[in-house]
Amino acid sequence: MPCYRCGARQTDPVxxxxxxxxxxxxxxxxxxxxxxxxxxxxxxxxCASCGSTALICRLGEVECRTCHAVRPAERSAGPPEIPDGLADEVAAALSRVLGRLTSQS
Ligand SMILES: [Zn+2]
Ligand SMILES: [Zn+2]
Incomplete structure (x- = not known):
């Protein structure tokens, strides 16, 4: 894994x-x-408790290596959720198209 800031590659320590x-x-x-x-x-x-940057990110949570406080990760790695309003709009548009298709036949 390269340095996240400058992209330098890690070399094996002697x-x-x-x-x-x-x-x-x-x-x-x-x-x-x-x-x-x-x-x-x-x-x-x-860390929200002690301000340390010595954190470990695991699946769904972040643990502080200094005070061992664990907090859930705020964002999930999954795909973004579709807002309810948008899903309704898509459903309405679909039913309009489907309704037009069925009325034509
Ligand atoms: Zn760097
Ligand atoms: Zn801490």
């Missing part, structure tokens, strides 16, 4: 822990390269 940092941005798990960790426009998601 030894020890990777200098790359994990974070959550727009409720998606991202990696931040060592250069970008010092940037001031990271806009990482923060």
């Amino acid at each position: 030894r020890g822990a990777s200098p790359w940092k994990r974070g959550v941005h727009s409720q998606a798990q991202v990696l931040i390269c060592p250069d970008c960790q010092h940037a001031h426009d990271l806009r990482l998601d923060t």
